Amino acid sequence: MCFKNLPIAFDEQGNAYLKEGLADPYEHKIVDLGEEQEVLKGLLERNGFIRNIDYDPVTRVAGALAFHSVVDLEKRKVLSTNSMATLFRGYEVILKGRDPRDAAYISSRACGVCGGVHATTAALAIEMALGIKPPPLGIVMRNILLAIEYLYDHPLHLFLLAGPDYSEELVRETNPELLDKAANTKAKNKDVHGYDTILDIMKDLNPLKGKLYLEALSMTRVAREAYVLIGGKYPHPQSVVPGGLSVTVNITVLNEVYSRLIKFFDYSQKVTGIWDDVFDFFLESNPEYAKCGIRPATMMDTGVWDRPEHYDASFENCDKWGEARWSTPGVLVDGEVVTTKLTELNAGIEEFVEHSYYEKWDGHRFKEDANGMPLSPNHPWNKETIPKPGKQSWKDRYSWDTAPTWDRMPMEAGAYTRMYLTAKAQKAPASRFLENTGSSMKIHVPKHYLPEKTLEWKIPEHWNAFERNRARAYCIPYSAMVAMENWLLAMDLIKNGETKVSVPYEIPKKGTHIGFGAWGAGRGFLTHHLIVENGVIDNYQIITPSTLNAAPRTPWGEMGPYEEAVLNTPILEKFDNPEDYKGIDILRAIRSFDPCMPCTTHIMAKDTDHMVTREVTTCACGVE
Amino acid sequence: MGSSKNVLIGTVGYHLLRNHSVGPILLPQLQSTLDGGSVVVEEMNWGPIAIVQYFQTLKKPFDRVIFLVAIERPERNIGDISVYQWLGHLPSEKQIQACVGDAATGVISVENLLVIGEHFKIWPEEVFLVDVEPGAEQAGEYLSAEVEAKIPEILRILEKLSQENYIVLETKKLRGDTLFEENV
Numbered sequence: 091m092c093f094k095n096l097p098i099a100f101d102e103q104g105n106a107y108l109k110e111g112l113a114d115p116y117e118h119k120i121v122d123l124g125e126e127q128e129v130l131k132g133l134l135e136r137n138g139f140i141r142n143i144d145y146d147p148v149t150r151v152a153g154a155l156a157f158h159s160v161v162d163l164e165k166r167k168v169l170s171t172n173s174m175a176t177l178f179r180g181y182e183v184i185l186k187g188r189d190p191r192d193a194a195y196i197s198s199r200a201c202g203v204c205g206g207v208h209a210t211t212a213a214l215a216i217e218m219a220l221g222i223k224p225p226p227l228g229i230v231m232r233n234i235l236l237a238i239e240y241l242y243d244h245p246l247h248l249f250l251l252a253g254p255d256y257s258e259e260l261v262r263e264t265n266p267e268l269l270d271k272a273a274n275t276k277a278k279n280k281d282v283h284g285y286d287t288i289l290d291i292m293k294d295l296n297p298l299k300g301k302l303y304l305e306a307l308s309m310t311r312v313a314r315e316a317y318v319l320i321g322g323k324y325p326h327p328q329s330v331v332p333g334g335l336s337v338t339v340n341i342t343v344l345n346e347v348y349s350r351l352i353k354f355f356d357y358s359q360k361v362t363g364i365w366d367d368v369f370d371f372f373l374e375s376n377p378e379y380a381k382c383g384i385r386p387a388t389m390m391d392t393g394v395w396d397r398p399e400h401y402d403a404s405f406e407n408c409d410k411w412g413e414a415r416w417s418t419p420g421v422l423v424d425g426e427v428v429t430t431k432l433t434e435l436n437a438g439i440e441e442f443v444e445h446s447y448y449e450k451w452d453g454h455r456f457k458e459d460a461n462g463m464p465l466s467p468n469h470p471w472n473k474e475t476i477p478k479p480g481k482q483s484w485k486d487r488y489s490w491d492t493a494p495t496w497d498r499m500p501m502e503a504g505a506y507t508r509m510y511l512t513a514k515a516q517k518a519p520a521s522r523f524l525e526n527t528g529s530s531m532k533i534h535v536p537k538h539y540l541p542e543k544t545l546e547w548k549i550p551e552h553w554n555a556f557e558r559n560r561a562r563a564y565c566i567p568y569s570a571m572v573a574m575e576n577w578l579l580a581m582d583l584i585k586n587g588e589t590k591v592s593v594p595y596e597i598p599k600k601g602t603h604i605g606f607g608a609w610g611a612g613r614g615f616l617t618h619h620l621i622v623e624n625g626v627i628d629n630y631q632i633i634t635p636s637t638l639n640a641a642p643r644t645p646w647g648e649m650g651p652y653e654e655a656v657l658n659t660p661i662l663e664k665f666d667n668p669e670d671y672k673g674i675d676i677l678r679a680i681r682s683f684d685p686c687m688p689c690t691t692h693i694m695a696k697d698t699d700h701m702v703t704r705e706v707t708t709c710a711c712g713v714e
Numbered sequence: 715m716g717s718s719k720n721v722l723i724g725t726v727g728y729h730l731l732r733n734h735s736v737g738p739i740l741l742p743q744l745q746s747t748l749d750g751g752s753v754v755v756e757e758m759n760w761g762p763i764a765i766v767q768y769f770q771t772l773k774k775p776f777d778r779v780i781f782l783v784a785i786e787r788p789e790r791n792i793g794d795i796s797v798y799q800w801l802g803h804l805p806s807e808k809q810i811q812a813c814v815g816d817a818a819t820g821v822i823s824v825e826n827l828l829v830i831g832e833h834f835k836i837w838p839e840e841v842f843l844v845d846v847e848p849g850a851e852q853a854g855e856y857l858s859a860e861v862e863a864k865i866p867e868i869l870r871i872l873e874k875l876s877q878e879n880y881i882v883l884e885t886k887k888l889r890g891d892t893l894f895e896e897n898v
Contacts, residue, residue, distance in 0.1 A: 203818075203819050246818050246819075250814060250815070250818050297814070298807055298810055298811055310818075311767050323760075325761075325820060
């Protein structure tokens, strides 16, 4: 039984039911966060320092996330953390009352990077709600399109955004003691990346001029070129529609895609070799780095990449077609798989707004799903988005993000979750390129200029900032090989004359139709929950990876993933005076999640009036 | 229009933000009236990195680039139009990296575009901003009456700037860390 906290049980036939005898089955504890703040205040008072700090975000261009923490620089410990989404974006409100066909185009704009996955997730939600099954080539090409989107996203994160945190320039400023050691440490993977020492790699990670930085920029171009061949344009594709794709696919298009895809074969070997070397170096140099951003591997993912012979879009069969995906949906609790069924993943989701700038909604319209699985009043199909701007208070409301949970647990999301779940669950299909062992994923990368090689990502003992990024590096070959597998399928389909990429459909003018789209963004979990009522959207709810990761505390006081990961992070940076403190360890912790919002990070140093403000920027989506 | 110079008129700005979206709103009109011959009118919201890569592949580079934007500035009334010339001064590398961070992830900002373009050396000598004062940010599809009334003037300025021997308008200088005026 996968649920330990929600009142859902299963009978002997595996049918879910609501536990009986509970007066309010979905009640939950509400903790007064004021007590925690009082403790913190008392601690600061005893040290003689109380500071009233204005924590309004101070972002350079378009701040949407701020992160506040109080650190004790003497004990090198983080005392308190708060993650705040500072911007209401309103896509859920904008979509209400519109034609469902608008959803793919409008929701795509929720992000400046992962527009394709929002569009696809919207298409999937409509397909489920209205019973639309795309043709095989439409499914396969959608898989390729989205795998390519990840191939744009992963290098961007690894080298342009997170990479500089491990560059020679940054390390010289924050931990110069590591540089001599880096100069004398031989790189283990020189055969694939060509660097002799770790310092050589670090130098080319330097922002703006490092060769690895510039190479990643050029690789994003390669991926984008392949993407627009299918999507029409980037980042908001024009061809993603419910029922498939609105693009002509032929051998020429596939060859053009292949000529770009193949460039990621060698690049995969290089990138995984680079980051294995860099992260192994850090962790071997100081084992305390293993605590940077550490939290339990409690994560969830929707799975991605449908198989044409299984996907029928229906809710009824979603457990089957979900488990058939090349990446397995499900939930991990402390590293253990608790479910791989999309119905259970869906039923376990709730969103709480006790510490968010929203009003609680009334009603419990959908008490169970189409299979009879109980649904909470806090489930997205029952949720209503009612913005309620207000004063920021750590004790009360402090974020435009909600607190989503699964089975009442805050959940982390990431591209790495996709890999972790798939490797662990061993439910993904047999593949000529991928092999899941239960403790690792083996990725057989064909030869290009480099000889073929089997790369192996191993489930790590500790889930921390370094391992998030390492797994992200392995997501490049993972995505490339799924794209390759689907490319071969597409070639077969075209050779067999199956060239149809979409099916026609109509929006019913009457009745209630519900569905949810479950697909992963470049940075993980993404769901769109949709209710169509008499031909228009009656409710639309989006949960992005950063909705999960940047969540404020739950009503019962559990921290969101950023908050927890930063609280567990030791301060390993070297500095003589508090004024010199840069906060690199905290930044590495936050950045490892690839926060899906331009983020301003405030770090207040206890016993000083020093406030560190840093930008942590990735794509501009994440809040509703 | 009789220009032998290759001119790009680009619009930069988010959609659906009323006066802040003056570029996207006027784009169809600009394309129908100014695009043609040696003048290209294009939306330039598709990411500074991609734009850098686009410029790097141009067989015949642009000789002049003009951006239509709306940036809130002090001491201007809604609808006031300023013409700036980009001086090409770059902020610190940290600031440039912050711009890349924003840009690579979809934030639309002419500042990012100018700074990143300058860093990668794609800009010609002549880069202008036609900058309309939008006032406070508001959501909506339409321009306010004040900006609506300035459309003929905006078009006139863009047309003049796109001509080879344009009449020298009063231009102000601009630098890259805040997009505020340079004291020169």
